[in-house]
Amino acid sequence: xxxKLTPGGIVWKIFKIIIYSLMVFFSITFVGIFVxxxxxxxxxxxxFMQNALGLPEIKWDYQNYFDIFKFEYKNNNLFQMLxxxxxxxxxxxxxxxxxxxxxxxxxxxxxxxxxxxxxxxLYVLMTIPVIGGASAQxxxxxxxxxxxxxxxxxILSSGxxxxxxxxxxxxxxxxxxxxxxxxxxxxxxxxxVFFKIYYPQAIPxxxxxxxxxxxxxxxxxxxxxxFLPTHPTIALGLQQLQRTADVHGSDYxxxxxxxxxxxxxVFIVFxxxxxxxxxxxxxxxxx
Amino acid sequence: xxxxxKSKGIKGVIRRRRIFIFVMLAWPVLRLLLEWYLNFxxxxxxxxxxxxxxxxxxxxxxxxxKGIFNLFDPSRNTMPEYYALLHCxxxxxxxxxxNAPISLAFAYLLYLKVKGYKxxxxxxxxxxxxxxxxxxxxxxxxxxxxxxxxxxxxxxGWEWPSGGFFSAENAWGSIIVFSIWTxxxxxxxxxxxxxRRVPDSYVEAAKxxxxxxxxxFFSIILPLASPTxxxxxxxxxxxxxxxxxxxxLFVPQNSGGYNVGTMGLxxxxxxxxxxxxxxxxxxxxVTLVACPIMIGIRKLSHKLEEAVEY
Numbered sequence: 001x002x003x004k005l006t007p008g009g010i011v012w013k014i015f016k017i018i019i020y021s022l023m024v025f026f027s028i029t030f031v032g033i034f035v036x037x038x039x040x041x042x043x044x045x046x047x048f049m050q051n052a053l054g055l056p057e058i059k060w061d062y063q064n065y066f067d068i069f070k071f072e073y074k075n076n077n078l079f080q081m082l083x084x085x086x087x088x089x090x091x092x093x094x095x096x097x098x099x100x101x102x103x104x105x106x107x108x109x110x111x112x113x114x115x116x117x118x119x120x121x122l123y124v125l126m127t128i129p130v131i132g133g134a135s136a137q138x139x140x141x142x143x144x145x146x147x148x149x150x151x152x153x154x155i156l157s158s159g160x161x162x163x164x165x166x167x168x169x170x171x172x173x174x175x176x177x178x179x180x181x182x183x184x185x186x187x188x189x190x191x192x193v194f195f196k197i198y199y200p201q202a203i204p205x206x207x208x209x210x211x212x213x214x215x216x217x218x219x220x221x222x223x224x225x226x227f228l229p230t231h232p233t234i235a236l237g238l239q240q241l242q243r244t245a246d247v248h249g250s251d252y253x254x255x256x257x258x259x260x261x262x263x264x265x266v267f268i269v270f271x272x273x274x275x276x277x278x279x280x281x282x283x284x285x286x287x
Numbered sequence: 288x289x290x291x292x293k294s295k296g297i298k299g300v301i302r303r304r305r306i307f308i309f310v311m312l313a314w315p316v317l318r319l320l321l322e323w324y325l326n327f328x329x330x331x332x333x334x335x336x337x338x339x340x341x342x343x344x345x346x347x348x349x350x351x352x353k354g355i356f357n358l359f360d361p362s363r364n365t366m367p368e369y370y371a372l373l374h375c376x377x378x379x380x381x382x383x384x385x386n387a388p389i390s391l392a393f394a395y396l397l398y399l400k401v402k403g404y405k406x407x408x409x410x411x412x413x414x415x416x417x418x419x420x421x422x423x424x425x426x427x428x429x430x431x432x433x434x435x436x437x438x439x440x441x442x443x444g445w446e447w448p449s450g451g452f453f454s455a456e457n458a459w460g461s462i463i464v465f466s467i468w469t470x471x472x473x474x475x476x477x478x479x480x481x482x483r484r485v486p487d488s489y490v491e492a493a494k495x496x497x498x499x500x501x502x503x504f505f506s507i508i509l510p511l512a513s514p515t516x517x518x519x520x521x522x523x524x525x526x527x528x529x530x531x532x533x534x535x536l537f538v539p540q541n542s543g544g545y546n547v548g549t550m551g552l553x554x555x556x557x558x559x560x561x562x563x564x565x566x567x568x569x570x571x572x573v574t575l576v577a578c579p580i581m582i583g584i585r586k587l588s589h590k591l592e593e594a595v596e597y
Contacts, residue, residue: 019392020401027410033425034413036435040428071488099318102311112308125323127585129525129577132554135291135563135573136325136332143342159316159322163522184544192308219418222532226559239420239536254426259421270416278408280480 034263036251041256048253064257071258073232073240085226087234089217090191091154097206099160104126105194105200106174107165113233119169122161134226145240149229153223161235164209168202175201208280215266234262311379331569344564345414351568360554371548372461375527378466378549382523387516388475395504397475414469414474415493423536426465427453444573453537455545462533474519481515482508510591517588521581531555 005013040048042060051057069078076084107119137156138147146152180193188196217223221235232240238258245255296431335344335352338415358368395413397404430452431438448454452461485508493503531551538545550573557566 002534006499008501009499016396016486019396021481022389023393023396024403026468027407029412030410033429035548036429037425049433052431053435053438071534097418099315103315106311110304110308112305121402122319125319129528129574129581129584130570131307131528131550131573131577132324132329132558132566133325134555135558135566135570136328139329139337139342140325140415140562141334155318155321162318170519190397194307194311219416219420221418221420226400226555227358235418235420238424242420242424242536255424259424263417263421266416270412274412275410277476278479280485 003273008137034053037256037259040253043253045251045253061253064254065261067254068257068261071241071254073237074230075236076232078234078237079234080236082232084228085218085235087231087241088223088228088233089155089214092151092157092213092217093210095154095157095159096164096209097157100162100165100209101199101202101206103160104165104168105172105198109175109198119196128159148228150228150231153227156223157229167205171202171205172198187266204276205280207274208277211269212277214269218262218266236263238262300564318558319546329567329570331570332563334358335564337561337563339562341561347564351564354565355569355572366548368553369545371550374547374549375530377463378527378530379524381463381466381470382527383520384560386523387468387474387520389451390466390471390519391478391512391516393471394475394478394482395508397479405498408475408479411472415476417470419532420536422469423465423533426468427537430461460549462537463515465533465537470523474523476579477515477519478512485511513591514588517584517591521584521588522585522591523583525577527551528573529554 011089036053039055040052041064042062043051043056044058044061044063047056047061071078073081089130089188141147141149141152142157144152146155175198179197183193183197217233219234219235221239224231224236225239238255241255241258245252332344334346334348336347336350339345354367357363361367397408413437424449430433432447434450436452438449448457450456452458465515488506489511490503493507498506499519527549529551530549531554534547534549534552535555538547550569554569557563557569
C-alpha cells in the first residue's frame, strides 16, 4: 500500500534530495581534490605547467617521491622531521591515556568532600575562553629554559581538564559497581580496582581519543611553529615546502608528492578506527 | 575489641582512598594551577614591554592597550584592525548559520542510513583527518589559473576574477568558501553520535502514533540533540577568537595589502614577533568580548540539557 504524500511531506522529500545532492557534491570534491593531487604528483614540473588537468603526458614520473627525501628545513631532512613528529605523537598519546582518565575516574566514581563543588568550579573555568595564552606560555617556557624543548611541550600538553575528561567522567559514572565491590571484598586496593576493572572499560573510548590525537598531532603545524622552531614536524616542513614552491613557482609536483606521503599514514591509521568513530555513541555525550 | 578493629579498618580504607585521590589528581590539579597562573600572567604582561627584557619586561602602563586601540584607527593604518573584527563576526555567522545547519542536515541523512551512507561518511570526514596545510595547498592549486576550476569557468563561459581567487582583493572571499568547505566535518561525527543515542523506543512510539518524519525530527531528534548542537556551536565560536591558520597559509609571506586579518592572526603575529605585551593586551580585550558570549551559550546549553535529559 502506497502512502499518499502530503504537501509538507513533498517539501521534506525535496529538502532531503537537495541535502543528499550537496552531500554527494562535497564528498566528490574531497575525494576529487586528492585524486588530482595524486595524479599531479607523478608529473614533471614542465608537464604540470602545461597540463595541470589531465594524466601525465610525457611519462608517469616517480622521481618526485625520491626527491622529496632530499628536502631539508632548518637542517632537518624528512626523516628527522618524521622523528620529531613521532616524539610529539608519543608525548600526546601518553598525555591522552593518562591524565584525563585519572581525573575522569576520580570525578566519575569517587565520593569525597567538595567533589561536586570542585567539579562545578571546573565547568566554570572551562567556560572562560582565555585568548592570547601562547605569549604567556612562551615567556614561561623561556624563563625555565624549556623553550624549543620536548619537556616544555609535555608540560603544555598534559592538561587533564577538558572535553575528553568530561566524556570519561560520564563514562565512568555510568559503569556498574558490582565488579569493583566484589574486588574490594576480595581485598583489592583502589589502584587495582582502577587499573584492572575500570581502566580496561575505558579503552574503546580511549583508542578513539588516541587515534584522533595521533592524527591531530601529525597534522599540527602551529605547535612546532610557535614552540619548537628548530624541531620542525612533517606538517611544518610541508608548509615550508609550499612557501618554497610559491617563491620559485615551479616545483609543485614535488610538493604534491609530499602531500601524498604525508597523508598516507593518516589514512592508514584512520582506517583502523573509522568504524568505531562512526558508530560511537560516547562522542555525542559531549554536552 | 572487634569494634575497635573494625573502626581501624574503616579508617585505613578512608586513608588509602584519600592517598589514591591525591595521587590521581596531583598532576591534573598542578597543571590546572599552572594554566591559571599563566592566564593571570597575561594580565601582568599586558602592562609591560618585553622588547629588551624578555623574561621580566619593563612596566609601560597602558601603552600596550593604546597600541592596540591605535590599530583600529584608519588614519594611522592602511588596513585598520576593525576588519579583523568584521572578519571574526563573519566567521561566527558562518559557524552558526551555515556550518552547523549543514552538518546537522548531513548527520541526519547519515543517521537515516541513506543510499551510500558508508562511503559518504568516510568522504565527508576527510577534512578532519587532513592537515589544514594540505587542505589549503590542495584548495589553492585547484583555484589557480591552471587548475580544474579555471577549466570549468572556460567551459561555462564565465569570466575569471581579475587577479585570480587569491589576489589581495579576493583572498578573504576564497577563505570564507574554504571555511565552509572544510568547516562542517567535525560536527557531523558529534551530531551523528548524539542522534544514535536517541532511544529507538522514542522513535518507534512516535511512528506507531502516526508521526511523520519531519515531526519525528523536529519533536524528538532535534530537541534531544540540542545540547550537543549548542556545545559544538560554542566550540566553533570559541575557535573563531583564535582563528588564524587559513589566513596565515593563504597569504604569501611578507606580503602587504591582503585584507585577511582576524583577531587570532594579530595575536599570533604579536606572539611570534615576540611582542608579548601587545599579544597579552589584545588577548585580554578579546577575552572580555568572548567571555559573555561563551557563558551565555553555555547557560543556554545547560538549560536545554536539563529540559531533554534522557
